[in-house]
Amino acid sequence: MTGAASMADEGAAIGRGYERHSEAVDTARRTAIAGGPADAVARHRARGKLTARERISHLLDPGTPFMEIGQLAAHDVYDDAVPSAGIITGIGMVEGRLAMVMANDATVKGGTYYPLTVKKQIRAQNIARENGLASIYLVDSGGAFLPMQEDIFPDEHHFGRIFRNIAEMSSMGLPQIAAVMGSCTAGGAYIPAMCDETVIVRGTGTIFLGGPQLVQAATGVVVDAETLGGADVHTASSAVADHLAQDDHHAIALVRAVVARKPAQPLPAPPLPPREPLHPASGMAALIPSDGRLRIPGRDILERLLDAGCLDEYRARYGQTIICGTGAIGGYPVGIVMNDGVLFSQSAQKATNFVELCCQRDVPLLFLHDISGFMVGQEYEADGIARHGAKLVNAVSTARVPKFSLLIGGSYGAGNFAMCGRAFGPRLMGMWPNARTSVMGGEQAATVLSLVREAQLHKAGRSFSEEDRRTFEAPVRDAYERASHPVYAAARLWVDAVIDPEDTREWLTLALAMAAASPKQETRFGVFRM
Known part of the structure; x- marks a missing residue:
């Protein structure tokens, strides 16, 4: 040869x-x-809404790249399928300026926040802070996934850190802009409330600290979501939102207009x-x-x-x-x-x-x-x-x-x-x-652990044959290969x-x-x- x-x-x-x-x-x-299952996507579209990835595509300047962050987050981590951890994050060009875009995917468990959803959004915010980027939040979320609240709510890098980051980045002069394009519930309501400017979509966008069910449980009052926290309430009465949009396309146009108020900053x-x-x-x-x-x-x-x-x-x-x-x-x-x-x-x-x-x-x-x-x-x-x-x-x-x-x-x-x-x-x-x-590598880990096991058995007066060694080492190697x-x-x-x-x-x-x-x-x- x-x-x-x-x-x-x-x-x-x-x-x-x-x-x-x-x-x-x-x-x-x-x-x-x-993204989410086909029936969830169909329900989403039936409400006249774009998907999270479609929203990002319309938001970005035509022909410019999107550097996605954490695309594979939460893959096979939870018992439920949570593609991309239920939120799409990445860096793209909007009106000639680089921005970090964070878009909840309501087709994935209603856009609720799992622990990795929180971690992913905080990671995106940290990248924005370190690189001096504007942040754009396309909000469509049912809030925290309640069965896992202890892994979402109370700690230093849990849900509250998202809001702290918004405040700190705003204080640094990094624009914080939100478009409420679906539910925005409980603590999540602080995302649009804390951003520099907020857009809300009539008929689909809602903001409230306590949803209709919680209001009924706490006060006995029965109220629908639109009356409680819809676009008309928050643009005409509460001033939680600044701009009223008729649909997703209009909301994206309004967000782009907000970004465009500052001069474009093309990449050097x-x-x-x-x-x-x-x-x-x-x-x-x-x-x-x-x-x-x-x-x-x-x-x-x-x-x-x-x-x-x-x-x-x-x-x-x-x-x-x-x-x-x-x-x-x-x-x-x-x-x-x-x-x-x-x-x-x-x-x-x-x-x-x-x-x-x-x-x-x-x-x-x-x-x-x-x-x-x-x-x-x-x-x-x-x-x-x-x-x-x-x-x-x-x-x-x-x-x-x-x-x-x-x-x-x-x-x-x-x-x-x-x-x-x-x-x-x-x-x-x-x-x-x-x-x-x-x-360490799986082979090294298996060898080290088997030597430890052999020493333990030897001290107890028991043998450790070659067959025992192979039986012991195989699952260690498999576990390391999977986790690495x-x-x-x-x-x-x-x-x-x-x-x-x-x-x-x-x-x-x-x-x-x-x-x-x-x-x-x-x-x-x-x-x-x-």
Whole structure:
């Protein structure tokens, strides 16, 4: 067999492996986009209402992209199906300005808030705050899902945080605009009541702290929803709403008019001439090994991601298991921190220094994860690998340049922390369909736990055969594989999106453009243990 034929066969095998990885993601996406069941959609339309995704489509400037956040949220998490956690959130252009759009999906359990609905909306608000975006709320919700109230109502990052965020962002001069296009009940009534300006649709929009049933239970008075809190009440009597709309289309036009009062703010032009990558991005998936234990060829990925494939590498000959350097994506400068093997002390020190340089020069950071963790062993512990790793975690934690994180392979344990995992404040975090994340790999976890089990049995004077070991380890591996999958992670909002490799460059270009328009922040590092 010739070398060329061997490479072709290997490439075909890799492609098949990637298709297997992405199949579950594609299924979850179709479920999310479909929204609620067909009968719920039919009832929604019978009331003359657009669906949540249709509302967003009409709201956005024609021909502009929509960067959806949390599309797979709540997938297979609850006993009930709650596609996209019952709320569509994402970033789009409205009247020439970037805005965070949050649209309740009333076809999903009447738009009621599950715990992940709350988490998703707060995540969207945090992105809006950090990037200086206006927030637009397309409200159509029955309020909190009462059977799970203890996971929705009382805590610091539960329902009340949504309203606090509205107040704080308004105080920062970030527009808060609501359109009430359906129910807006109980605590949810504070969304339109607290926004800077509010539109309400006649005949379908209602706002009340207590619905007709609660009013009857509390006071004995029987009243219908329109009389209690309809559009005429709130535009003519209560002044909770500012603008009366005749239907969804009219409401969207009014929202766009409110946004248009401030001058358009187009995304800043890239400071460098955009150039195509060295190789087409369409070839990215072919670089992903079928076996997730094999390392992804990082430099080949960069040739398909960076403008002209160019990386001005930092300390290329030192700490070679991590690649650091500056390049550009779509003409926007970016500092790359990319794994190329397990992290050693030298790797951590090199990356720490590079993060410092990017902060000093105000260059955004992109972390590309393919990491099993830090090197372990007596020699490395004695060399202070925990101290050197802590320097990198410190630098990543306190860096105030825009940070973006993308899992292209594994992202395990402390390696995830050092590479700007979710806890370390990336402005956006994505994951490829082949990527995996957990405290450690399933194989390692199964081995560690079986060794612990063997020691326990040995202490009790009992045996632990090879068959016992296999029986014990199999469910551990299965559980770790399920919980480390991108759909599992995205369903719980551990990442903002699952991104196909060929779409990565476009996704990052929009992210970097958005960051270029956001307010600058000064970095102050903590104490580095020397």
